[in-house]
Each structure stands twice: as structure tokens, then as C-alpha cells.
Amino acid sequence: MLINYQTGTFFDEMIQSNGQPKNHYQWFYQLVEEFSEQELKEKHETAQLNFLRQGITFTVYNHTGGTERTMPFDFVPIIIPEEQWNKVEKGIKQRMEALNLFLEDIYHDQEIVEAGIIPRDLIENNPYYYHKQVGGVKIPLNNHIFLAGVDLIRDEHGDYRVLEDNLRNPSGMSYVFQNRYVMRQVYPELFYQHSIESLEHQLSELHNAVTSHVPLNADPDKKPTAVLLTPGMYNSAYYDHVFLAQQMGIELVEGRDLIVKDDVVYMKTIRGLKRVDIIYRRIDDDFLDPEAFRPDSALGVVGLLSAYKKGNVSILNGIGNGVADDKAMYVYVPEMIRFYLDEEPILPNVETYFLSDPEKLDYVLDHLDELVVKNVGASGGYDMLIGPQSTEEERVEFRRKIIEKPSQYIAQPTIKLSRAPAYQDGRFYPCHVDLRVFVMNGRYTNVLPGGLSRVALKEGSLVVNSSQGGGGKDTWILTEGGQSNA
Template identity: 85%
Template sequence: MLKNYDTGIFFDEMIGNNGSPKRHYQWFYELVEQLTDTELREKHETAQLNFLRQGITFTVYNHTGGTERTMPFDFVPIIIPKPQWEKIEEGMKQRLTALNHFLDDLYHDQKIIDAGIIPRELVENNPYYYHKQVGGLDIPLKNHVFLAGVDLIRDENGEYRVLEDNLRNPSGMSYVFQNRYVMRQVYPELFFEHSIETLEHQFSELYNTVVSHVPENADPRTKPTAVLLTPGMYNSAYYDHVFLAQQMGMELVEGRDLVVKDDIVYMKTIRGLKRVDIIYRRIDDDFLDPEAFRPDSALGVSGLLRAYKKGNVAILNGIGNGVADDKAMYVYVPDMIRFYLNEEPIIPNVETYFLSDPERLEYVLDHLEELVIKNVGASGGYDMLIGPQSSEEERNVFRQKIIEKPNQYIAQPTIKLSRAPAYQEGRFYPCHVDLRVFIMNGEEAHVLPGGLSRVALKEGSLVVNSSQGGGGKDTWILTEGGHSHA
């Protein structure tokens, strides 16, 4: 398996510096060593076919229109020992608690701004800050983030760090379950001997989290009705919406299936109108309600915001969460943890320099070729310099921009993302990985055991995104001793 496998200068999830497997991977390694080349190829094919049969696809849009693809799947799992995982869990709950406090504070008293910890203009110039629409609103459980997807990486020392927070509509949870399902079909032998945390009860956990957000004026005599609101089948994450709705036993609806009467939301059914109490929405804020946001939105429901403001319906995730998960706010999350919780961050950010500090500025200007420079206001990779891959000319342009507006930029070291073996085209080679951890938050926070490990399958690539040729791996949390019930 590891003939010609080179860990290089990177931290490897499976292989130690001495070239042999780490202790928690030893049994997996021994099992794979017993398989012939033919068996490995057959298993790899079976896994990909399984995904096709299940209809597990996402849509990639390019110049020729949309094409359906299956998420490439890699069978070498990411295995995380229980003690390590417990630290991640603690760190994720801590981070989400602070971010939730921050959102509630921003739309109410703004104590963190008054304390001088976060600059007012950073909030007010943010395009996702919807104070006009939802300022001062008290929402169920004071909970703005019912589901977060936090992306973690490991640096060259194997330390976990947060790369970004997704607090609006994090997708990908369905792949976590499908990866596990396919692994169990294709490699049943892996699950006999070893105790791997099960995903079995996670959907009822998610469902209970959704229905715990009962709006103030719901009818106390009936069980709350929750629906999942999708933009429809042309959305690239549509598979995710269908799967989650099915598994939670919740109606999947589009905007045209809902109507607001007397500030109450109803779903149209063949038996007439049925009241809706909770909407898990997978539509962006801007499109939710043409009355309150974009008047040209055909995806939303007219009058939805009025119903929300009156306490007649709950909307998950909250409106206006985007202000807390952009690049500039990311830098302040450790400060939020200190301010609201009076604790030190358990899982740190990637080191980030603000360039308003003259010493930092000088250092950054001298080391542009080693750093990543990002404009705090831009997203989607615009106005960004990746030092090691840049030309002198590009660096000179950026040097000027930074000198003119140092406050507009942040700098980060180029991180040596950790790697793990992947098996593709009949051989094993190292690929960069990251991990999206899903945190559900209702009356209390709960972390999905494992999460979505994403892998950059193109050799040498750093891009784990599925639209760029990235794939998924199953993520196993090893419980101590005993047998597997995965």
C-alpha cells in the first residue's frame, strides 16, 4: 500500500514520520495489505457505482450548462481517536456559543461594539447585516444558528485550526451519511472488529433540534409542523435538501407551496391549508420574501418576514447570520470567545495579521512571497494574492494597494494542509484534506460524530471543493475498546 508513498513536508493523517502507519491506523493498514490489486479496484468501482445508484449527485455549472456528477469517493477513511475528537467537540461548541452570542448582541445591544472590540464600520458596511429587517427581534431560544458547518484543517504540526465558519446554509451533511452507507456496503469487514461511533440516531437528533425552535405564538395544543424550504431542483445542493427532508420525515416545499394569511404561514396540501410553525430554509436571505428583500425573487414567500416578526413562525438558520461568517469577522472570533465566554479559544484560527499594526505591516510587505493576502470585503477569491504562486509584478501591485489602504487587507501564512492517502486509478498517493464539522444547536449544542472529510483528489492540488474535482472520505471516531456498532 505504501510503496513509493512520500509524506514530504506535510503532516499525514495516517503515516508517521518513520514511514509506517500511526497506531490508530495500524489495523486498517493490515486489512488493506491483505487485499489484492484486483480486489481493491473492484471495491473502488463498487463504491462509485453505489453512489450512482443512490442518485447521490451535485450539479456543476460551466459554459456548457449544468452537469450532474457523483461526488468522487475515496475509501481510505480519516480516523480520529476519541480523546482528539472530544477536544474538537468542545472547541466547536465553544465557538458556536460565542458566535451565537455575537449575532444576538449585534441585532440588539451591540455591547461588543461599544466595548471597542469590533469596529462599528466592519458591521455596518457588511452586505449581510440586516438590521433594518430583524434588528431587535427576539427569536426562539435566542438561537440564530441552528446548524453550523465549521471547516477545520490541520497544520504541519497536526494542530487543528478553524479555516472558516459557515453559519448561513451549510451543505454536505447528506454526504456524511452516504459515505458511511457506501463504506458499510463495500468494506463490511472494517466494521466487525472495531468500535466506530455510529451515525444511527443523528437524524432524530437533527429533527428534535429543528422542532425545539417553537415560535412564540404557535398553537400549544398541537405538535409543531416543520418544513424544509428549498429553492428547487436546479440548486446545486438539491440532493442534500431532498435527503435531509426524507430522513427527518419533513415536507420538502418550495416557495410556491407556502402562503401567508393574516401573518400566519400555511402550506398548501390536497386537504387544504395547513399551518407551518418552523421553516428550515435552504434559500438565502435575499430571496426569502420579495416584500422585505429582493422584490424580483420568485423563490420566496410574500409576507414571510411579517409572520416571523410577529412570532408566528420560526426561520432556521436566522436571518442576517452572514455578518458573522465573513473573512473580516473570522479574525475576531477568538475575541468574541474571550468577550462573551471569558475563555481562551480551544481550537485556534489560522494565524491572521491585520495590517493596521505598523510592525505587522512592515513584516508583511517584506514577506509577500510567503503569505496569502485577502481583501476583507471581497469574497469568492477576488482581490487575493497567493504569495508563493505570484509574480513579482502582482506582488508590486499588491504592495501599493496595501500601503494605500492597510485596513482593507489581512495576511495569513501559507498553510501546509495535512494530507492522507487516497486510492485512485489503482494506486495510493497523498492528498490534502480538510474536515467540515456539523454542529446542531437547539436547547443544547450537539456535534455530529465525524463530519465530512473532503479531499483534493487531483495530485498536488489544494482545492478540496467538490466542484473543482475534490471528493469525500468517511470520517471515523474510534471509541475505546469494545466492538463496532457503526
């Protein structure tokens, strides 16, 4: 398995610097060594076919249109010992609590702005800030973040750092369950005699988190009705929407299936109209209600915002969450933790430069070949420059864009992303990985054990996003044996 495998100067999830597996991977390594080359190839092909048969796809958009693809899957899991995971879980919960308090604060009293911690213009000029629409609105449980997807990386020392907070419509949760299902089908040997944290009850936890957001004016004598609102089958994450709705046992609806009458939302059914209390929406804010946001939206529901403001329906995640997961606001999350919780952050950020600062701007323009530059409003690996892997032509283009609108970009040092072995094309080789951790918030906070490990399957690439050629791995929280020497 490890012939010609080089860890280099990167932190490796599985392999020590002496070329031997870490303690908590030892048993996995020994099992894999028992497979013949032919068995590995057959298992790998069976795993990919499993995804294809189940229709587990996403859409990649480019200048020629959309292309439907299956998520490339790699069978070498990311294994995290329990004591390491406990720290991650604690740090994620701390971060979510502070971010939710921040959202509640800026749509009400704005104490953090009055205290001079966060610049007012960073909020008021934010394209995802909807104070006019939802300022002062009372929401169930005072909870703006029902589901978050927090992206973590490990640096060259093996320390976890937060790369991004996704608080609007985080996708990919369905792949966590499907990765585990495929692993159990194709590699059952790996699950014998080891306690790996189960995902069995996590979809029930998600359902409980959804249904705990009962709107203020719901009928107290009736069980609340929840739906998942999708933009439709042409959305890149449509499989995610279908899977989650089916597994939670709630209706999957499009905007045309809903209607608002007297500020109450109803779903059209063959038996007539049925009241809807909770909407888990996978539609961006701008498209939710053509009356309140974009008038050209064909995806939303006319009058939805009015029903929301009157406490007749809950919308998850909250409207206007984007102001908190903006790449510029990310810089201030450690300060939010100190301000709202009076605690030091457990999980640090990646160092980040604001390009609206003239001094930082000059530094970044002089060091474009060393840094990662990101558009604060983009996601999925789009409009991003990875300096060390860029061409002179790309740097010239980014220089032009930055000078034209410096406030639209941030820059970060090129982190030496941790690596792990991947098995593709009949061989093992090191690939960069990150981890999206899913957090469900209802009456309490629940962190899904493990999450979605994303892997840059193209050798040397730092971009793990599936839209940019990345794949997925199963993530195991090991609850017994194998002390970490990571």
C-alpha cells in the same frame, strides 16, 4: 500500500515520519494489505457507482453553465481517536456558544461594540448585516445558529485550527451519511471488531433540533409543522436538501408552495392550506422575501419577514447570520470567546491579515507569492489566490483587485495542510485534507461525530472544495483501542 509513499514535511493523518502507520491506523493498514490490487480496483469502482446510482450529485457552475457531477469518494478514512475528538468537540461547542451570543448581542444591545472589542464599521458596513430587518426581534431559544459547518485543518504540528465558520446555509451533511453507507456496503471488513462512533441517531438529533424552535405564537395544542425551503432542483446542493428533508420526515417546499395570510405562513396542500411553524431554509437572506429584501426574488415568500417578526414562524438558520461568519469577522472570534464566556479559545484560528490596515496591505502586496488571499464574501474556493501555486499573471490580477478594494480581502499564511493517503487510479498517494464538523443547536448542542473529511484529490492541490475538484472521505471516531501517537 505505502510503496513510494512520501510524507514530506507535512503532518500525515495516517503515516509516521518513519513511514509506518500510526497506532490507531495499524489495524486498517493490515486489513488493506490483505486486498489484492484487483480487489481494490473493483471496490473503488463499486463505491463510485454506488454514489451514481443514488443520484448523489452536486452542480459545478462555470462560464459555460452548470455541470452535474458525483462527489469523488476515497475509501481511506480519516480516523480520529476518541481523546483527540473530545477536545475538538469541546472547542467547537465553545465557539458556537460565543458566536450565538455575538449574534444575539449585535441585533440587540451591541455590548461588544460599546466595549470597543469589535469596530462598529466592521458590523455596519457588512453586507450580511440586517439590523433594519431583524434588529430587536425575539427568537425561539435565543438561538440564531441551528446548524453550523465549522471547517477545521491540521497544521504541520498536527494541531487543529479553525479555518472557517459556516453559519448561514452549510451544505454537505448528507454526504457524511452517504459516505458511511457506501463504506459499510463496499468495505464491510473494515467495520468488524472495531468500535466506530455510530451516525445512526444523528438525523433524529437534527429533527429534534429543528422542531425545538417552536415560534412564540404557535398553536400550543398542535404539534409544530416544519418544512425545508429549497431554491429548487437547479441549486448546487439540491441533493442535500432532498436527503435531509426525507430523512427528517418533513416536507420539501419551494417558495411558490408557501403563502402568508394575516402574518401567518401556510403551505399549499391538496387538502387546502396547512399552517407552517418552522422553516429550515436553504435560501440566502436576500431571496427570502421580495417585500423586505430583493424585490426581483422569485424564490422567496411575500410577507415572510413580517410573519417572522411577529413570532408566527421560526426561520432556521437566523436571518443575518452572515455577519458572524464573514471572513473578516472570523479574526475576532477568539475575542468573542474571551468577552462572552471569559475563557481562552480551545481551538485557535489561522493567523489572518486585514488588508484595510495599510501596514498589512503593504506586507501582503510584497509577499503575494507566499500567502493565501481570500475574498471575504466568497465561498467554495472561488476568488481565492494560493500564492505558492499561482502564476505571475494571477498575482498581477489579484494585486489590481486588492488595491481597488482592500477591505474586500484578507490574507493568511499558506498553512501546511495535513495529508492522508488517497486511493485513485490504482495507486495510493498523499493528498491534503480538511474536516467540516456539523453542529446542531436546539435545546442543547450536539456535534455530529466525525463530519465530512474533504480531500484535494489533484496531487499537490490545497483546494478541497468539491466545486474545485475535491472529494470526500468517511470520518471515524475510534472509541476503543489504538492510542494515538499523532
